[in-house]
Amino acid sequence: MDIYSKPIAFAVLAVVVILVGTVVTMFIPLFMPATQPPGDFVKPYTAVELEGRDIYIREGCNNCHTQTVRPLRTEVARYGEYSKPQEFAYDRPFLWGSRRTGPDLNRVGGKYPDSWHYQHMDNPQAMFQQSNMPAYRWLAQARLDTSYTAKKVAALGYGYSPQDVQRQLDDFRARVTAVDYPSKEIRNKVTPGALKGDLTELDALVAYLQKLGKDVKTVAAEASAPKAAEAAAALKNPYEGNRESIEEGKKLFAENCSVCHGADAKGKLGPDLTTKKKKFGDTDGDLYASIAKGRPGGMPDWEKTLGSEKIWKVIAYLRGIEGKQ
Amino acid sequence: MKSNGYDDSVVTGFTFSALFWLIIGLLVGLLIAAQMFLPALNLAPWLAFGRLRVIHTNGLGFGFGLAGIFACTYYMLQRLTRTPVAFPRLAKFHLYFFNACIALAALSLFAGMNTSKEYAELEWPLDVLIVVMWVIFAINVFGTLLKKREGQMYISLWYIVAMTVAVAVLYIVNNLEVPVSWFKSYSLYAGANDANVEWWYGHNVVGSVFTFPILAMFYYFLPKSVNIPIYSHRLSIISFWSLVFAYLWTGAHHLMFTPLPEWIQTVAIAFSIFMIAPSWGSVVNGYYTMQGNWDRMRSNYLAKFFIFGITFYGLQTIQGPTQGLRTLTSFFHYTDWVIGHVHMGTMGWVTMIISASFYYMVPKVFATEVYSVKLANLHFWLILVGQLLFTITLWIAGIQQGAMWKATNEDGSLTYSFLEAVAAMYPYWKIRFVGGLIYFAGIAVFTYNLIMTVRKAKVAAPAAVPRPA
Structure with a gap:
C-alpha cells in the first residue's frame, strides 16, 4: 500500500x-x-468594566501591553505579585499579550488615581516626555454605547440580570459625575461639555484598568497590613540632614514623583508635600510606609522599584522643603 | 496555457493579488515602525498603532502570504498531477472571493472589529467567510489530486495537503466564539485555556502557512530552477512526517512563565528542540542538491534566492527553539528580539522563496523570459540588506531592553524605570525603520520587474496571454 x-x-x-x-x-x-482553576477571591467584571475591556480589545491595547507578571524577581519588583491562573477565570478572550512596548498592566488597578489615567490617555507625553504611547483623546469624546451590555453579560454568564446591569451602569455614572468625585477636575477637562453628565468610553476604560489585579491586591493587603504598620512606626531616617543625600533625593523626586506631586512638590494629582501636616501621618515611619507600601486612592508602592535607601533620600529631601512657605 | 491544457489565469491573478497586498502590508508596516518613535503619527482612531499592527500582520500573513501560496499551489498542483485544475470556474471564484475577504478583513480591522487573538483577530462573520474560502480551495486541491494522471505525489504535494487540512482544523477550533452582535463575539474558552488554544493556533498557523507551503515551493521550484533533482527523497519523507508531527506540540513555548500549567510549557520546549532536526532535514536536502554546482549561486539568480531563503529558514529554526528555553525566554520574551526573529522568517525565508517562485512561474506562464535579471538581482540585494539591518538591529535592541528590565542595584531595587528602557530603544527603532525602507524599495523593484515581464510578453505575442483552458 x-x-x-x-x-x-x-x-x-x-x-x-x-x-x-x-x-x-x-x-x-x-x-x-x-x-484554568476557579478562584473564590476573583470577582467577574462589572458591566462597566466589561465595556471598558471591550474598548481595550477594540483599540488593540494588547498589541503593546501584556497582562501577565512572570514569577521572576525583577518582574515582581517592577509590577507586583506574579499572575495566578485563577485571576483569568472570567477572561474571554485572555489578554496576556506577547510584546511589552509599554509596561505590563496586570497589576495596574489601584496603582494610580483615576485622574492619572484621564490625564495620561489625553496626553501621555505631557506626563512622560519620552513615552511613545499614543494619545487616546477620542475615547473621552465618545459616549459609551451600552445597547449590547446586557446581552454581553448574558453571553459571558456573569449572572447579572438586565436590572443589575442597568443599576451598575447608573451607579457608575453617578460616581464619576458626582460633585465629590476625586478626579472630577481632570475628567471635566478632557470630557466635552455635552458628555460631562454621561458615561464616556474613557470612563469605562479607566474602570477596567482600575480593576486589573485589584482582587489579588485586596487579598495581599489584608494579609500584611497590621505587620507593616507596626514595623513602620519604629523607623528613623538614616540620611536626615545629609546634604549629599538631600541632593540625590531631589533628583529622585524629579524623576519619579513630580509627575503626580508637581515639580515643586506642591501637589497635582497627588497631595501637596510641602506642608508639615501630611495626609497619612508625619513621622519618618509614616512617610516611609506611604512611599514604600503605597496608600489607597492612588499612591503606588515604591519599595521594590526604588529600594529603601532611595526612599529615605527622598524623605530627607522632603523634610528639607516642608513648612518653608 | 492552451497548449498544455493548464489553467494559469488564476495563477496570474493570485500572483498580482499577492503583490498588491504585499505593498499595502509593507506601507502599513512602515507607518507603524515610524509610530514607534513618533507617537504623534497616531493621527486618528483607525490610524492608531493598536489597530494598524493587526492590519500589518493580517495583511502580509494572509493577504500577501496566502495569495502567494494559492498562486504557487495552483501552478504546482496542475504540473505535479499533470492534470488541469479540477474546477476552473471555482478557482476563478476563489480568486475574487479571496480578495473580497481580505479587503473586508482590512476594513473591519480599521473599524476596530477585533477579537484580540493574534493572527485570528477577525470577527466571526469574517471567520465564516474565511472558512468558506478555504473549503473552496480544498475542493480544488483534492478534486485535482483525485483526477491526477501522475501516479506518485511529489514532496510538494504532501506539504500542500498538510497545509490544507491543518489550517482548517486550526482556524475553526481557535475561532469558536459566542456572538453577541454582527460585530462582536467572545471566545468560547476562558483565561489559561484560551491562551493555550490561541498559541496552539498561533504557532501552528505560522507553521502551516509560513512553513508547509513555502517548503512545497522550495522542493518544487529549486530543482526546477537549477535543473537538478532533489538530493534525497528518503530524507524528505523523514523531514515531512517528523515536522508535521512535532509542530503541533510546541505552541506553549509562546507562553513560558505564564500561569499555563508548567507541564505543557515543558513539553513544548522539548518538542521545540526536537524540531531542529526535521527543519534542518529540508535545509540539508537543499544544500546537498546544490552539491558540485555551487557556482550556480553566481550564474543563476534564482538559486541565490532559494539558497539564501532556506538558510534563513535554517537560522530561524535554530533561533526559535533556543529562545524558547526557560533561561533565554525569561530574558528575551516581550522584547524586540522576538520581533526580529519573526521578521527573519517573513522577510528572509518566506518572501525570498515566494519571490523566486514568482520569477520562475510568471515567465513560464507567459512563455517569455523575466524582464530584467539585473533588476531581480537588485531586488535580491535590497531585501537582503533591508532584512538584515531590520532584524539584527532588533536583536541588539532586545538584548539591551532585556538587560535593562533585569538590572538591579546592590540593594535589589531596579536600576532602570520602564520609561528609561523605552527611551533607550529610540535609536534602534529609527534604524529599523530605515531597514524597512530599504526592504520596501526591493519589493517595489520586484513588483515593477514582474509587471514589465507580463507587459513584454503581451506586446511580443498577444496570443500568449493565458486563457482558461
Whole structure:
C-alpha cells in the first residue's frame, strides 16, 4: 500500500499525525480543572468594566501591553505579585499579550488615581516626555454605547440580570459625575461639555484598568497590613540632614514623583508635600510606609522599584522643603 | 496555457493579488515602525498603532502570504498531477472571493472589529467567510489530486495537503466564539485555556502557512530552477512526517512563565528542540542538491534566492527553539528580539522563496523570459540588506531592553524605570525603520520587474496571454 499515491488516505494520515500533539497539549488540558482553576477571591467584571475591556480589545491595547507578571524577581519588583491562573477565570478572550512596548498592566488597578489615567490617555507625553504611547483623546469624546451590555453579560454568564446591569451602569455614572468625585477636575477637562453628565468610553476604560489585579491586591493587603504598620512606626531616617543625600533625593523626586506631586512638590494629582501636616501621618515611619507600601486612592508602592535607601533620600529631601512657605 | 491544457489565469491573478497586498502590508508596516518613535503619527482612531499592527500582520500573513501560496499551489498542483485544475470556474471564484475577504478583513480591522487573538483577530462573520474560502480551495486541491494522471505525489504535494487540512482544523477550533452582535463575539474558552488554544493556533498557523507551503515551493521550484533533482527523497519523507508531527506540540513555548500549567510549557520546549532536526532535514536536502554546482549561486539568480531563503529558514529554526528555553525566554520574551526573529522568517525565508517562485512561474506562464535579471538581482540585494539591518538591529535592541528590565542595584531595587528602557530603544527603532525602507524599495523593484515581464510578453505575442483552458 503506497500512501504517496492516494491523496485521501494521505490526508487522513496527516490529520491523525497532526492531532496527536493537539489532543495531548491542547484538547485534554481543556478538561483538566488545573488548567484554568476557579478562584473564590476573583470577582467577574462589572458591566462597566466589561465595556471598558471591550474598548481595550477594540483599540488593540494588547498589541503593546501584556497582562501577565512572570514569577521572576525583577518582574515582581517592577509590577507586583506574579499572575495566578485563577485571576483569568472570567477572561474571554485572555489578554496576556506577547510584546511589552509599554509596561505590563496586570497589576495596574489601584496603582494610580483615576485622574492619572484621564490625564495620561489625553496626553501621555505631557506626563512622560519620552513615552511613545499614543494619545487616546477620542475615547473621552465618545459616549459609551451600552445597547449590547446586557446581552454581553448574558453571553459571558456573569449572572447579572438586565436590572443589575442597568443599576451598575447608573451607579457608575453617578460616581464619576458626582460633585465629590476625586478626579472630577481632570475628567471635566478632557470630557466635552455635552458628555460631562454621561458615561464616556474613557470612563469605562479607566474602570477596567482600575480593576486589573485589584482582587489579588485586596487579598495581599489584608494579609500584611497590621505587620507593616507596626514595623513602620519604629523607623528613623538614616540620611536626615545629609546634604549629599538631600541632593540625590531631589533628583529622585524629579524623576519619579513630580509627575503626580508637581515639580515643586506642591501637589497635582497627588497631595501637596510641602506642608508639615501630611495626609497619612508625619513621622519618618509614616512617610516611609506611604512611599514604600503605597496608600489607597492612588499612591503606588515604591519599595521594590526604588529600594529603601532611595526612599529615605527622598524623605530627607522632603523634610528639607516642608513648612518653608 | 492552451497548449498544455493548464489553467494559469488564476495563477496570474493570485500572483498580482499577492503583490498588491504585499505593498499595502509593507506601507502599513512602515507607518507603524515610524509610530514607534513618533507617537504623534497616531493621527486618528483607525490610524492608531493598536489597530494598524493587526492590519500589518493580517495583511502580509494572509493577504500577501496566502495569495502567494494559492498562486504557487495552483501552478504546482496542475504540473505535479499533470492534470488541469479540477474546477476552473471555482478557482476563478476563489480568486475574487479571496480578495473580497481580505479587503473586508482590512476594513473591519480599521473599524476596530477585533477579537484580540493574534493572527485570528477577525470577527466571526469574517471567520465564516474565511472558512468558506478555504473549503473552496480544498475542493480544488483534492478534486485535482483525485483526477491526477501522475501516479506518485511529489514532496510538494504532501506539504500542500498538510497545509490544507491543518489550517482548517486550526482556524475553526481557535475561532469558536459566542456572538453577541454582527460585530462582536467572545471566545468560547476562558483565561489559561484560551491562551493555550490561541498559541496552539498561533504557532501552528505560522507553521502551516509560513512553513508547509513555502517548503512545497522550495522542493518544487529549486530543482526546477537549477535543473537538478532533489538530493534525497528518503530524507524528505523523514523531514515531512517528523515536522508535521512535532509542530503541533510546541505552541506553549509562546507562553513560558505564564500561569499555563508548567507541564505543557515543558513539553513544548522539548518538542521545540526536537524540531531542529526535521527543519534542518529540508535545509540539508537543499544544500546537498546544490552539491558540485555551487557556482550556480553566481550564474543563476534564482538559486541565490532559494539558497539564501532556506538558510534563513535554517537560522530561524535554530533561533526559535533556543529562545524558547526557560533561561533565554525569561530574558528575551516581550522584547524586540522576538520581533526580529519573526521578521527573519517573513522577510528572509518566506518572501525570498515566494519571490523566486514568482520569477520562475510568471515567465513560464507567459512563455517569455523575466524582464530584467539585473533588476531581480537588485531586488535580491535590497531585501537582503533591508532584512538584515531590520532584524539584527532588533536583536541588539532586545538584548539591551532585556538587560535593562533585569538590572538591579546592590540593594535589589531596579536600576532602570520602564520609561528609561523605552527611551533607550529610540535609536534602534529609527534604524529599523530605515531597514524597512530599504526592504520596501526591493519589493517595489520586484513588483515593477514582474509587471514589465507580463507587459513584454503581451506586446511580443498577444496570443500568449493565458486563457482558461
